[in-house]
Amino acid sequence: MSVRTLPLVFINLGGEMLYILDQRLQAQNTSEDNSEKGVWSENDRRRVMNDIVGTMFNKAFMDELLKPQQLYSHRTLKTVLTRIAHASIMRLNPASMDRLYELMVMAFKYQVFLCPRPKDLLLISYNHIDTIREFVKDTPVVVNQVDETHRKIIEVYSSLSEGEFQLLRQTLLIFFQDMHVRVSLFLKIQVQNPNGRFALSTSGPVPHGTEVPGLIRTFDSKGREVRRSEFPTGGSYSSPIREGCFELHGDRIIRLGLNMYVLTSVCSRLTFLSTSVTLQTDDTPNLLAKEELNLLARLMGSMKAENKPKAETGFRINLFTTDEEEEEAGASCGAEESLFGVINIQAMQDEQAATELARIAGQFAEQQEQPENPSGNKGDDLLAMMDDL
């Protein structure tokens, strides 16, 4: 099918991954309890984002992606995205990476599905790029990389026809076809049904270039209109809104591809055990941060070494939410925190921890198995190149 999918796939999936990671890192800074040993500082957060974005928008990597080629398999894609995530000081074990991958893919599937015109896939990608640029705005080197990539994307994709974009979109839809993971955010805003399928609405503005249905025009042999008749449309469509901007900067108009973890302001509490829902309007992280990432937390292995004298010496990412931790947190912070439990992310703060990190990183390098690639050469060169980054 389409040989132009990869750059857009990485920008959009990578973007979704960054939204999720950024959300979690931000959440730490809102914690006010003093019982935490280490909280991600502003610098640490920035460093993580810069590392990941720098790796993703690396020139050689992007050039490789921009070559016409078939879409990778899910396995290869996941492996490459894992490498990108591990370019930072964070570590995720395979189970958590699986879960993160599912969330990223379902978000992107949703965006591709709802995309009004095939060409608007570009606007969705540009929304991701714009937000990524915001994340790294304090580091000119990385911003430059992002801009360069953005320029290349504009250059390559501006000349594609609608038909070619639709082929690209169809390739992506077929790629996502059998994934029906339920995402609590989507379930809540009812764009996803309980069986995992997305729902289409029959109202709203029609895409740019389409006209509101409902009219039949008949012409004579000379091309003059001889009759008009209307029919009920069965939906409530309105005229298209103006077209988004396809340049480096500008108003994209379409909201798909923006950071929905920031945009959603209504939170609800859904637990895996009960179906009780408590709605609370505030600006705390939305339910995705609560629910999906809590599952992520449970699945993610903690990196703490077993016999440590003090907690600070371990490079530890612990996103566990247990009842005890919830109570602990509830006691020391405000009511909001009690809904979400304790999220502990420790960053190393001292020399001893730094050496400890080096040791653990070394362990990881050995433990990491070589990914099998049954689909052949696809992605191998890419992975090899990523090793050099």
Added chain:
Amino acid sequence: MYHKEKSIQIKNSASALYNNLGVLRIAPRRLTYFTVVHANVVNMVSASWDGLNYSHRQLQSKEPNVATSTSLIMQAAFCALPSRDLLVVTSQKGIQIYESDGSIMVYWHALDTPETPTAQAVFARGISAVRENYICVGISSGAILVFDVPSKGSNITLSEVLEEHKESITDMAAECSGSQECIADLVSADDGGNLCVWKSGEEFQLLNNIPGFDMSCSSVKLWKGTVVAGYGTGQIRLYEAVTGILHAEVKAHARWIYSLDIAPFSGLLLSAAEDSLVRVWHLSMTPETNSVEVTALKTQYKTFLTVDSFPQVLLT
């Protein structure tokens, strides 16, 4: 009018492809065959007319000389010729022709795929049986391959390559009214919305080239000399095939049209699009004024459309 019959569950979902439902009615055995493409597999169901028996099978895209077949299938369609019925499956690698029950592959045509992929994707899409013994298949380059099919056996030959379209073929259709008077035998559509009208024969003859308006025509039908074309803008247009005169334009759907079908004797037209609606239209020809009228019928079906089951249409 027509009515909705019992639903048939297919093994897995339909891929997001144009014209993704193939149908073949076999009257002597009181059976209908259906095909739906799912990624690199064709799901086939054989359904008895009394609604009591269903038998499923899956056809994998098996290309010779390819060790691991990861080729995606673009389309599967039945070609009902007077002497025999065949199933044609097109993919990124080539064209396969099977017996209508999918049991035996009768013919295989490989597409020229360059060693290193070029910017343009390579695939075959757009399938139609024409007159007594031709099967036409479109290619991503815009070319149309014309195959000559003997009344039995596997001695199918490539008879001609028609090079008129400059953009990828999306769909093709033969005259379906059964009338022998129609001059035009075949219409082909491409990603730019251009329509070519052909007369079949040892050498196919181009009767007309109706220019598009830079919008992909994803589905096309030919009925009583009228081209019915569905576009990415959700519009349906009716053209007189040989002259190119626009009879009617319908703002039919709010999203990309994926499939059209016509019941040749009643003139009922079905259109299905990404807006999740299946609409019914009535086409009536007025021979005196040589015009075609379109009326929207009150019924329309809202399909449970999800990204994994694009609506496809069939009219019997």
